[in-house]
Amino acid sequence: MSLSAKLGYVFIAPALVLVAVFFLTPVVLTGIFSFTNMSTATGITGGAYQITPSLLRDLSGNGFEKKTLDTIGTESYQVSQATLQVAREAGSHLDLLSELEADHLGSNFKNRREFERFLKKLQNRPRSTRELKSTSPHFKKSLINERFETEIDLRNSLVEMQANLSEEQLNTLIQAAYTGWIWTTDNFHKMVILPETKQILFNTIIYVTFTLLLFNVGFALVLAIATFYLPKGQAGVFRALWLLPRISPSVLYVVLWKWLTWDTGFLNAILNPLGVAQRNWMLDTTLNAWFFVVLINGFIGASMGMILFSSAITAIPKPLLYASEVDGANRWQQIRFIILPQLKWPILFVTVYQCLSLLTSFEQILLSTDGGPGSSTEVWALAAYHSALDNYWGNLQYGYGAALALVLVIIGVIMSFIFLRFFRFQELVRQPRIEQ
Amino acid sequence: MEIILEDFTKRFGDVTVIEKMNLKIREGEMLALLGPSGCGKSTTLFTICGIHRVDGGRVLFGEKDVSRVAAQQRNVGVVFQSYALYPHMSVFENIAFPLTVRKENKNTIREKVAEIAELVHIGELLERRPEQLSGGQQQRVALARALVRKPGILLLDEPLANLDAKLRLEMRSEIRRIQLETRISAVLVTHDQVEAMSMSDRIAIMKEGEILQVASPTEMYQQPVNDFVAGFLGNPPIAFLNALVQDGKIDVLNGKIQFDFPRNAKPSNSTKIRLGIRPEHYQPNNPIQIPGTISFVETQGRENLYDVKLEDGSILRSIQSSAFGTIEKNSQVSWGVQPDQLLIFDQAGNSI
Amino acid sequence: MSQNFKNWPILTGLVLATVPIVLMYSYLVLDTVTDTKPGSIFPNSFTLEHWRFLYEDIEGKANIWQVTLNTLVFASSVMLLVLSVSSTAGYALSRLNIPFRREFLAGVLILHAFPSITLIIAIFLILQLIGLYNTLIGVIIVMTSLQLPLGIWIMKGFYDSVPWEIEMAGLQDGASRFTVWYRLVLPQVRPGIIALGVFSFLSGWGEYILPTVLAPANNVQVLSGYLASLIADDRNFEFNLFKSVGLFYATPVVIMYLFFQDKLMNIYGGGTKG
Numbered sequence A: 001m002s003l004s005a006k007l008g009y010v011f012i013a014p015a016l017v018l019v020a021v022f023f024l025t026p027v028v029l030t031g032i033f034s035f036t037n038m039s040t041a042t043g044i045t046g047g048a049y050q051i052t053p054s055l056l057r058d059l060s061g062n063g064f065e066k067k068t069l070d071t072i073g074t075e076s077y078q079v080s081q082a083t084l085q086v087a088r089e090a091g092s093h094l095d096l097l098s099e100l101e102a103d104h105l106g107s108n109f110k111n112r113r114e115f116e117r118f119l120k121k122l123q124n125r126p127r128s129t130r131e132l133k134s135t136s137p138h139f140k141k142s143l144i145n146e147r148f149e150t151e152i153d154l155r156n157s158l159v160e161m162q163a164n165l166s167e168e169q170l171n172t173l174i175q176a177a178y179t180g181w182i183w184t185t186d187n188f189h190k191m192v193i194l195p196e197t198k199q200i201l202f203n204t205i206i207y208v209t210f211t212l213l214l215f216n217v218g219f220a221l222v223l224a225i226a227t228f229y230l231p232k233g234q235a236g237v238f239r240a241l242w243l244l245p246r247i248s249p250s251v252l253y254v255v256l257w258k259w260l261t262w263d264t265g266f267l268n269a270i271l272n273p274l275g276v277a278q279r280n281w282m283l284d285t286t287l288n289a290w291f292f293v294v295l296i297n298g299f300i301g302a303s304m305g306m307i308l309f310s311s312a313i314t315a316i317p318k319p320l321l322y323a324s325e326v327d328g329a330n331r332w333q334q335i336r337f338i339i340l341p342q343l344k345w346p347i348l349f350v351t352v353y354q355c356l357s358l359l360t361s362f363e364q365i366l367l368s369t370d371g372g373p374g375s376s377t378e379v380w381a382l383a384a385y386h387s388a389l390d391n392y393w394g395n396l397q398y399g400y401g402a403a404l405a406l407v408l409v410i411i412g413v414i415m416s417f418i419f420l421r422f423f424r425f426q427e428l429v430r431q432p433r434i435e436q
Numbered sequence B: 001m002e003i004i005l006e007d008f009t010k011r012f013g014d015v016t017v018i019e020k021m022n023l024k025i026r027e028g029e030m031l032a033l034l035g036p037s038g039c040g041k042s043t044t045l046f047t048i049c050g051i052h053r054v055d056g057g058r059v060l061f062g063e064k065d066v067s068r069v070a071a072q073q074r075n076v077g078v079v080f081q082s083y084a085l086y087p088h089m090s091v092f093e094n095i096a097f098p099l100t101v102r103k104e105n106k107n108t109i110r111e112k113v114a115e116i117a118e119l120v121h122i123g124e125l126l127e128r129r130p131e132q133l134s135g136g137q138q139q140r141v142a143l144a145r146a147l148v149r150k151p152g153i154l155l156l157d158e159p160l161a162n163l164d165a166k167l168r169l170e171m172r173s174e175i176r177r178i179q180l181e182t183r184i185s186a187v188l189v190t191h192d193q194v195e196a197m198s199m200s201d202r203i204a205i206m207k208e209g210e211i212l213q214v215a216s217p218t219e220m221y222q223q224p225v226n227d228f229v230a231g232f233l234g235n236p237p238i239a240f241l242n243a244l245v246q247d248g249k250i251d252v253l254n255g256k257i258q259f260d261f262p263r264n265a266k267p268s269n270s271t272k273i274r275l276g277i278r279p280e281h282y283q284p285n286n287p288i289q290i291p292g293t294i295s296f297v298e299t300q301g302r303e304n305l306y307d308v309k310l311e312d313g314s315i316l317r318s319i320q321s322s323a324f325g326t327i328e329k330n331s332q333v334s335w336g337v338q339p340d341q342l343l344i345f346d347q348a349g350n351s352i
Numbered sequence C: 001m002s003q004n005f006k007n008w009p010i011l012t013g014l015v016l017a018t019v020p021i022v023l024m025y026s027y028l029v030l031d032t033v034t035d036t037k038p039g040s041i042f043p044n045s046f047t048l049e050h051w052r053f054l055y056e057d058i059e060g061k062a063n064i065w066q067v068t069l070n071t072l073v074f075a076s077s078v079m080l081l082v083l084s085v086s087s088t089a090g091y092a093l094s095r096l097n098i099p100f101r102r103e104f105l106a107g108v109l110i111l112h113a114f115p116s117i118t119l120i121i122a123i124f125l126i127l128q129l130i131g132l133y134n135t136l137i138g139v140i141i142v143m144t145s146l147q148l149p150l151g152i153w154i155m156k157g158f159y160d161s162v163p164w165e166i167e168m169a170g171l172q173d174g175a176s177r178f179t180v181w182y183r184l185v186l187p188q189v190r191p192g193i194i195a196l197g198v199f200s201f202l203s204g205w206g207e208y209i210l211p212t213v214l215a216p217a218n219n220v221q222v223l224s225g226y227l228a229s230l231i232a233d234d235r236n237f238e239f240n241l242f243k244s245v246g247l248f249y250a251t252p253v254v255i256m257y258l259f260f261q262d263k264l265m266n267i268y269g270g271g272t273k274g
């Protein structure tokens, strides 16, 4: 291997590792996760085995005899080294425990009432009902709600119960008791049938179309062309002002919009004296919410187009412009026939680039309307975020969120490939001129 | 040090740019690599200094085969066309760089830089940055940097191309002076024949990756191996005239003019040949007269250049002192040549 | 630019469109040192009360200086990592003879436009798996990785414009490829380093989603999360306080921006000129 190749590998290795682990792997994992039912409930590292009352209820309709299920579902109270240990760790009264250990090891009780009655008769009995109630549960012995780390543990315990389970039933039961995540295509099924999907799809289209056309391309063009006609100093001021939203931390930027639209905010302070009722302009109606969502994102998005278009306009040879003026073109004609044709590629570029970033962006919406009012401004990317990382119910649906994100990832991959077309790739990979 | 290229072959992808080239640079000489754009001069140069690898053949420095030796270990000084001064370093740091990477001690470096700066006359510029220098000064710094570590050979890639006409003249003689003073072997790459002729001991002329002739400037001017070499050297350029060998004589203009074949080895009858006539050899007082009409006059100050159109449409050039006045366009003239000054080429273009 | 047309219609239009920005940002500064009667738009008294968060902790919130320190560590680490990794990788892709160079470059080109935020769910799960969830290091590495394709792309662009002759001259002068890169080439791409450095610092400083999702704990909170949690807290809703924290938060950004505005244009233009 040549010297420069060796250095090259050393130079590129850190980037490769980081990109592979935190960029490519997530792409693949998004695909993988979307075929699971991973959630807060299932955990992410695999699960345990647990038989719940509701599981038993479900099974009773499935060819399991009631008697069998009852046996599995019974609970008993037992004084054993294991239960004593649990009680000791939970901080139960030590004298009581010593007495139990010394005199009653191995005793069994059918139910809680019986066990508590027995406890009350002891020498070192609990002094209050409260203490009694808190002590007794430690001695409970039941399969119900107990976590088994492995399948074998659960199987052994079930066999021990002598519940007359056939091998087949045993397997069904164990499978149903698994709490970890499993492979499934339900996410996509759910995505197709849920009415919300249609809503967020529609929202996304509205959001991207309006922001893109009105601001990221439209207003960016206006800014670029307008500042082009202004003296340098003035143009600079406007460009700097319009970059402010882009560089401001987004949290702060959104706070400023909230201040503008809040119940006691600036808009109300101005409109109130004119007789307009006080309201939260950002969240009172769907229309207003959209208006501000587009504005908030548009003010940020306008700058990229502005910069690119400005530099493209500056690249137009000056004599061309002077000539057109001498020929008597008015400003509109100059823009229409000289400037706009030069901006064809930049416009296309910005449209594709910004379309992609708008499709997948949700930060500003999250911070401003958070999808509201209701879910009228909930866009696709925000829905993915909400279901997987932040929702009201606390049960985060990683699998479903990943499935939603996967749709965006696929769109992203496809559009990124389209992107390659914007660059003269052959030129970018010209052979190095030093052959070492 | 003597440098030898032996069957040197270079490919870029599937394009073979140079095939089996042989070239020897003698100890202490300045060899000019002359040729039109794209003929492979830079490629040859980059191979000698180790930036390119050979795809066949060998590069020898003295006895040693350096074909696989890295550029850093070859000890070759190079002056690039753009000078390639390091913009962020002062002139001193630029010149000292080759010594610093060799970890020489500070005092030695200072002495060596001062010495070389003296040689190339930039002693008072050492604190400046490259962008504060004129083109000629940058050129000198580049030379100093290439020479400071006493390389075995100095390579110059079109060193004068970026200078204006006056500086070019000055640097031409400066580079030659420095080369002679240091007695270093040097290769000068250029597509300017005047530069090649005036600065070098020998010229190697290249065309499409092939070396056509290696000779001293005078020899090459007087005895070019073929019409390409003859046409490449000389300004104003040589003119060619079709002729026929007939009974040991040369027939020009369909036999209107005839004279004896000036060499011993005469080609057989009816051989078509081309005569190469340099402007300084087509003059009023020469014996064999070839009449024509002046079709173009260019006044160059000291001299006048005339294009003379012959009756068959071919053009001869003549350069004459302007001291005797200028002859008008469209005048009929009957200037002549001297047979032994003629260059004679066969149909394939090779010299006879 | 052209003298044949009148400027005032344009100027008027632009000023009108820019009013919201000017309003928001001027009131941002104004409101931090004044009180305004409810329902009024003009401040009526001067006060430094809204800056009290600097010396006393807001109830239930982390200490502002701790949070600022976290943010500083986060943003500077991202900057340093992005710079060092992109400046080496960019050089390798621009100038060194590595196998698969084409493929690497195509990858960088594709990824630099790829919307990395869509990967947040998978990244969240990866961090949980490898135990870097809720650590500053975890977010730093993730943020760096996501910025790398753009960074490499930009650095490659800058390297491409360094003349080959400088490197060739360096080799002839006896320097190794590494020395050539470090001492001769790197100084030529300083504008790129500065632009990319400032850009990654600002991105790190302003980033909200990554720290919030990947490191939500109080002890690793950064300013974006701090400010967001202030606002989300219904108990003391006070815009002037938010703005003071916001101004405190944004000042370094604005100062850096004013200094490096020209250099940043390239990157905010999508890194396409490169």
Ligand SMILES: Nc1ncnc2c1ncn2[C@@H]1O[C@H](COP(=O)(O)OP(=O)(O)OP(=O)(O)O)[C@@H](O)[C@H]1O
Binding pocket: A431, A433, B012, B013, B015, B017, B035, B036, B037, B038, B039, B040, B041, B042, B043, B044, B191
């Ligand atoms: N890296 C390369 N890849 C492919 N072809 C190359 C490369 N470098 C040079 N060539 C080709 O090799 C041939 C010789 O190039 P070279 O640079 O040696 O010419 P040159 O004689 O120095 O010309 P000039 O006077 O214009 O500098 C040219 O046809 C050129 O196109």
Ligand SMILES: [Mg+2]
Binding pocket: B041, B042, B043
């Ligand atoms: Mg060349």
